[in-house]
Amino acid sequence: MIRRNAMKAMGAVALGLALSVSGAAEAQQQQRQKFTWWYGLTGQLAEVMENYCKNFNASQNEFEIVCTGQGTYDQALQNTIAAFRANQQPTIVQVYDVGTADLMLSGQYVPARELMANNGYRVDWNNYIPSIGNYYATREGEMLSFPFNSSSAVMYWNKGAYRSVGFENPPATWEEVEKAARALKAQGHACPIALDFDSWAAWEQFNAIHNQPIATKENGFGGLDAQLVVNDLFRKHANNLLAWYKEGLIQVRTPQSGGLLPAFASGECAMMMGSIANHVGIGRTAKQGLEWTVGMLPLYQGYTRTNSMVGGASLWVLKGRPAAEYKGAAAFLNFIAQPAQEMFMVQNTGYIPVTRSGAQAVVDSGFYQQPQNAGREVVMQSLTYTPPGPNSRGIRLGNFTQIRALYATEMQAAFSGQKTMDQALDSIVSEGNKLLRRFEQTYRGKQLP
Numbered sequence: 493m494i495r496r497n498a499m500k501a502m503g504a505v506a507l508g509l510a511l512s513v514s515g516a517a518e519a520q521q522q523q524r525q526k527f528t529w530w531y532g533l534t535g536q537l538a539e540v541m542e543n544y545c546k547n548f549n550a551s552q553n554e555f556e557i558v559c560t561g562q563g564t565y566d567q568a569l570q571n572t573i574a575a576f577r578a579n580q581q582p583t584i585v586q587v588y589d590v591g592t593a594d595l596m597l598s599g600q601y602v603p604a605r606e607l608m609a610n611n612g613y614r615v616d617w618n619n620y621i622p623s624i625g626n627y628y629a630t631r632e633g634e635m636l637s638f639p640f641n642s643s644s645a646v647m648y649w650n651k652g653a654y655r656s657v658g659f660e661n662p663p664a665t666w667e668e669v670e671k672a673a674r675a676l677k678a679q680g681h682a683c684p685i686a687l688d689f690d691s692w693a694a695w696e697q698f699n700a701i702h703n704q705p706i707a708t709k710e711n712g713f714g715g716l717d718a719q720l721v722v723n724d725l726f727r728k729h730a731n732n733l734l735a736w737y738k739e740g741l742i743q744v745r746t747p748q749s750g751g752l753l754p755a756f757a758s759g760e761c762a763m764m765m766g767s768i769a770n771h772v773g774i775g776r777t778a779k780q781g782l783e784w785t786v787g788m789l790p791l792y793q794g795y796t797r798t799n800s801m802v803g804g805a806s807l808w809v810l811k812g813r814p815a816a817e818y819k820g821a822a823a824f825l826n827f828i829a830q831p832a833q834e835m836f837m838v839q840n841t842g843y844i845p846v847t848r849s850g851a852q853a854v855v856d857s858g859f860y861q862q863p864q865n866a867g868r869e870v871v872m873q874s875l876t877y878t879p880p881g882p883n884s885r886g887i888r889l890g891n892f893t894q895i896r897a898l899y900a901t902e903m904q905a906a907f908s909g910q911k912t913m914d915q916a917l918d919s920i921v922s923e924g925n926k927l928l929r930r931f932e933q934t935y936r937g938k939q940l941p
Contacts, residue, residue: 524556527817528582529824531561532568532805533641540840541586547836548827555820565805566893569594572810576600581810583817584824586640588805590892592628593712595808596636597890597935602809602818604635604825611822615829619847623875624802627886630941631713637806638825639846641837643769644800644875645693646867647790651783653681653762662787666729669763669790673741676762683743686752686761687733689900689907692803693765693789699726700884701789701874703798707928712888716932716940720895720924722917725792731913734906744907757782765789767803768871769842775864786867788874798884800874804843835859844871888940890931895924 531541538561545559562568565588575581587595595601608615617625617635624642629635649662657675659668673684687694699706704725709718736742745755745764753770755761757777771786778784791797809821827833834850835857837843845851851872854860860869878884889895899920906916 524554525816525820526556526558527584527813527820527824529557529559529584529586529807530568530572530582531559531586532563532565532588533586534561534563537641537841540837543840544828544833544836547833548824551827552823555823557820557824565591576810576812579812581812583813583821584807584809586805587637587808589627589803590887590889590896592637592806592886593888593890593892593931593940596941597938600811601636602811604638604809607809607818607822608825611819613822613826615826619849621846621848621851621876623799623880623884624846626880627802628806636941637808638829639802640805640807640828641769641841641843642802642804642846643767643843644802644871645697645765645789646768646786646871646874647788648756648764648766648770648774648784648786650756650759650762651785653759655783662785663790664787666732666790666792670732670736670741673736673763674739677739677741681762682740683755683761684763685736685742686745686755686764687737687742688744688746688752689903690766691896691899693767695726695899696887697765697789697800698729699723700799700801701791701797701877702795703881703883705883706887707889710882711886712890713882713885713940716890716928716935716938718889718928720889720921720928722921725795727914727917729792730903730906730917734913737907746904753777756784767842768844768868769804771842771865771868772840773842786870788870788877797877799877799880800871801884801886802875842868844868844875889928890935891927894927895920898923898927 533541542559545557549556562571568585569587569591572581572585620635620639624639625635626633628637628639647662653676654672656679657672659672663669663672676684696706702725704723705711705721707718707720709715712718733742743761745752745761752764752766753773756764757774757779759779759782789800807825809818829847831850831853834845834847835853838845838854838859845854859865902916902920905911906913
């Protein structure tokens with residue numbers, strides 16, 4: 493009886509200790525300062541974003557980041573605008589590159605430098621790769637948001653197919669692309685080049701690497717009164733693409749007709765232009781035995797290459813949240829800027845490092861020597877080919893999502909024979925400038941920082 497009572501007492505003590513430990517853990521969890529992050533990615537990339545949050549929460553006991561996917565980039569921005577009106581905005585939001593002007597002019601953010609300094613972090617802002625950091629910076633070069641998932645455009649090409657027509661390396665010029673495509677067509681290859689109507693690679697990046705403007709006022713960096721332009725080189729190029737399409741050298745593969753990535757990964761189409769972020773997806777879905785790699789976007793003969801532009805998104809810290817949340821935001825943004833976390837991004841996505849130290853860590857790790865990563869270093873060479881200039885720094889134009897949609901609509905009209913290419917290009921300029929004037933009117937009296 494005594495022994496049984498003693499065992500009961502010991503059990504009660506053990507249970508009490510367990511409850512005490514559980515209670516302490518729960519109390520510690522409750523004591524963590526929560527803050528929120530909204531991101532605009534889906535699928536496998538959304539899983540990576542969630543893992544960032546889990547890793548940060550596991551790395552320390554002071555803060556807890558609560559992460560919520562908002563669907564697409566555009567949905568994330570629109571949902572944030574609606575949340576501001578209800579005074580329910582998140583602490584941090586992921587905004588894609590072309591939403592940068594909207595955030596800058598809204599004034600509803602805490603500048604990156606101010607946030608980190610106020611919370612005791614010393615940041616080497618020069619560590620950010622210039623062609624990336626400058627996109628999210630003021631005219632004086634001060635970054636307002638934090639570069640995060642970044643990319644640029646490259647050419648994907650089928651090594652086996654092009655080797656059969658005498659090309660051991662990716663075509664460096666559009667003249668070589670035309671020659672190779674015609675040779676492939678002569679061999680019976682039905683789809684030498686796959687094309688869609690996404691303006692990012694086909695128009696925006698094309699102009700950047702050829703040092704040509706897409707708009708006046710340094711592509712909008714110089715003021716809201718910028719106007720779209722179609723320079724003579726792109727007009728020539730767009731007409732060339734249409735002529736090659738009619739000749740059967742190009743097939744159109746929009747998302748509605750299957751998309752570029754599946755067309756290339758299956759081996760059906762021998763070349764495509766797209767984001768380096770597609771590299772992982774192609775590697776996972778490529779037909780067995782497909783030999784492929786990437787090269788820099790081709791250049792027309794007689795032009796000197798300049799750097800390509802950054803794509804992707806940055807993280808903005810928003811105004812109107814409690815001061816304690818900003819401590820957590822600063823800690824998280826410091827966390828993701830560490831080389832180990834940049835390596836995590838590179839290993840799990842097709843995105844690239846955004847800092848010099850992160851880029852060096854990737855090189856030192858031997859990442860690019862691994863067979864599945866072959867060619868991914870090309871995008872870093874493209875982004876840093878020259879220091880960013882007025883035509884290759886980026887695009888700072890309002891309503892640019894609508895302008896991209898306009899580009900797609902007009903190119904579709906040209907390729908379907910509803911308009912000549914010159915008529916389509918003229919319409920992009922005239923209708924696009926109406927969108928720019930509408931944006932200028934919305935922010936009348938304001939200046940881009």
